[in-house]
Amino acid sequence: MLGIDEASLALLDNLQRRYIEALDRRDMEAWLDCFSQDADASYFCIAAENVERGLEIALMYDDCRARLTDRVTFISKVWTGTFQPYRMRHFVQRIGTPILDHGKLSVVSNFSIATTPEGGSSSLLAVGQYEDSVVLDRGELRFLRKRAVYDTTVLPRYIVYPF
Amino acid sequence: MRTNDALATSVPRAVDARLYHEPDVFAEEQRRIFRGPVWSYVALEAELEGPGAFKSTFVGDTPVVVTRDQEGALHAWVNRCAHKGALVCRAPRGRATDGSFVCVYHQWAYDAQGNLRGVPFRRGLKGVGGMAQDFDLAQHGLRKLRVANLCGMLFLSFDEKAPPLEQFLGEAMCYYIRRVFNRPIRVLGYARQNMRGNWKLYSENSRDGYHGGLLHLFYPTFGIYRPSQESAGEVDEVGFHSAFTVSKPSQTDGYENYQREANREMSGASAGAEMLRDPSVLTFRPEFDDNIALLIQSLFPSVVLQQIQNTLATRQIVTRGVAETELVWTYFGYADDDEAMTRHRIRNINLVGPAGYISMEDGEAVELCQQGTAGADGWSSFVEMGGTDVVPKVAPIGLDENAVRGFWTGYFALMKGAAEVLP
Known part of the structure; x- marks a missing residue:
């Protein structure tokens, strides 16, 4: 295992920025593009309450690339017109030192997501940590696995977009 | 007193909007219902x-x-x-x-x-x-x-006057509870969400078969449920509780046919499983002696028990305030599930919960009704789909609001002090 250099850190931070920009724009194709093409590319959004008790039930359980793609289909095609799109601003802060092991970078970041409904005031949607595994894919860093562990015991509303 | 006005002018097929908004009503419900003679x-x-x-x-x-x-x-x-x-x-x-x-x-x-x-x-x-x-x-x-304790589902009552639990629930409700809890279970995890709406809007929603294929676009898109499918809605003798069941298609009339018949045109894509890269989210592994693939059981006043395909969960309703309701999802499987079945249940979780492909929209419906009924003095809802009374059983579901009227029948009996309505 190795620490990583400044240039790699910059690339890693750039990936985090692309990710939160995609979600802030509610651009699900851009969200998908932050993940590796690997068939095992995965995204999990899970309550800290479950993680702490060793329970696997998640808010979103996309354990393969196909299900990542399907989530994009649901949000942008199946659910069209059903939900009122809500504005989000993601804030992300890398914590600890990223670790490089066998071509995979492991990195942990804190996140918070503020939301503002149409005609309403802003509030926190969720806070938590991203636990990411990042690989080089098509010349760029992309997520092989991303797990958003949210502290927010009671979510303030129903959820459409990934954290 | 305004509380009494709103109650007096309401009937099960036409509910005064103030019942969703007035703090007096909320306080009265806590006394007469939640701390009253129910479970x-x-x-x-x-x-x-x-x-x-x-x-x-x-x-x-x-x-x-x-x-x-x-x-x-x-x-x-x-x-x-x-x-x-x-x-x-x-x-x-x-x-x-x-x-x-x-x-x-x-x-x-x-x-x-x-x-x-x-x-x-x-x-x-x-x-x-x-x-x-x-x-x-x-x-x-x-x-x-x-x-x-009914088969591992635990209920509380504040009131000695509550009838025995099984009598309160009635035979049909007990049957479906015993069906789901036919052997020891194992809790798989939790999800919790707030809805900015009155608890009764959610109680109505879970008893409202009419919205199923209309609000939840998942059903018509993937052919999991259609109006002509074999289905039924049952209520107890008062109407407090409701159970919707939808059977899986027969061998000769599989989900594929349903999907072909899906009554929804998708923009730029055909409806049905071919829309999905991983259709396994739709897979139902039969695990009961019957053909029921979907069971939504609403037990007055505080829980929905669901079996949607292979996702099993209770949804506990916690009243946080007159316009704020928390929903606690407790997901479970059976203690004797093998690794593959547990994995399947965990993967099916994308269907249900606060972000579920077929449940997210209920939160939106509750909030829209709360917002739309604000300031609606003198306005009442219109709940006459499929009649104006409450009957023990309807089939198929989707074309009536029988169980919603049942809910209000029980609610008004308790709120207006007619405790003899209890079974």
Whole structure:
């Protein structure tokens, strides 16, 4: 295992920025593009309450690339017109030192997501940590696995977009 | 008084909008319903493993705790110290290994049954202070509640007048509970969400078969449910509770046919499983003796028990305020599920929950109704789909609002003081 250099850190931070920009724009194709093409590319959004008790039930359980793609289909095609799109601003802060092991970078970041409904005031949607595994894919860093562990015991509303 | 106005002008097929908004109504519901002669779901027995196990939760807006004592018996009490009213139990769940529950404020100690066992400085110190000589521990216990256990679903009641649980639920509801809890279960996890709406809007929603294929676009898109499918809606003899069942298609009339018939045109894509890269999310592995692939059972006043394909869950309704409702999802499988089945249930989770492909929209519907009925003095809803009365059974579902009228029938009976309506 190795620490990583400044240039790699910059690339890693750039990936985090692309990710939160995609979600802030509610651009699900851009969200998908932050993940590796690997068939095992995965995204999990899970309550800290479950993680702490060793329970696997998640808010979103996309354990393969196909299900990542399907989530994009649901949000942008199946659910069209059903939900009122809500504005989000993601804030992300890398914590600890990223670790490089066998071509995979492991990195942990804190996140918070503020939301503002149409005609309403802003509030926190969720806070938590991203636990990411990042690989080089098509010349760029992309997520092989991303797990958003949210502290927010009671979510303030129903959820459409990934954290 | 305005509360009485809103109640007096309402009937099950036309409900005054003020019932969703007035704090007086909310306070009255807490007294007459949640602390009244009904049974409220609070936990699964599987959540209380071993002596000293406890879970703290709510009935309506009242904090309660369910415990298992050293002998294995279940008890429940209001989570409110007899001294100053502080919460005695602060953790959401756990094990009190010595079997005692101690209020942190002045260290009053209770046992799992809610009896007061000790009070610090009860005799004062060196003749100074302390409680009166006639202070009796037995007179200062926690408020004890009735507990009833049906196949591992635990219910509480505040009121001695509540009929026995099985009588309250009625035969049909007990049948479907026994069906789901036919063998030991294992809790797989939790999800919790707030809805900015009155609890009754969610209670109506879960009893409203009419919206199923219309709001939840998943159903028509993937052919999981269509109006011509074999389905039924049953209510108990009053109408408090409701059970919707939808059967899986027969061998000759598979989901593929349903999908081909899907009544929804998708923009730029054909509807059905071919839209998905991983259609396994739609897979149903039959695991009951019947063909029921979907069961939505709404038990008055506080829970929905669901089987959607292979996702099993309770959805507990916690009333946080007149316009705020928390929904607690407890997902489970069976203790004897093999690894593959457990994996399948966990993967099917994308269907249900606060972000579920077929449940997200219910939160939106509740909030829209709360927002739209604001300031609606003199306005009443129109709940006459499929008639104006309540019948024990309808088939198929989707074309009526029978169970919604049933809910209101039970609600008004309790709220207007006609307790003899109880079965």
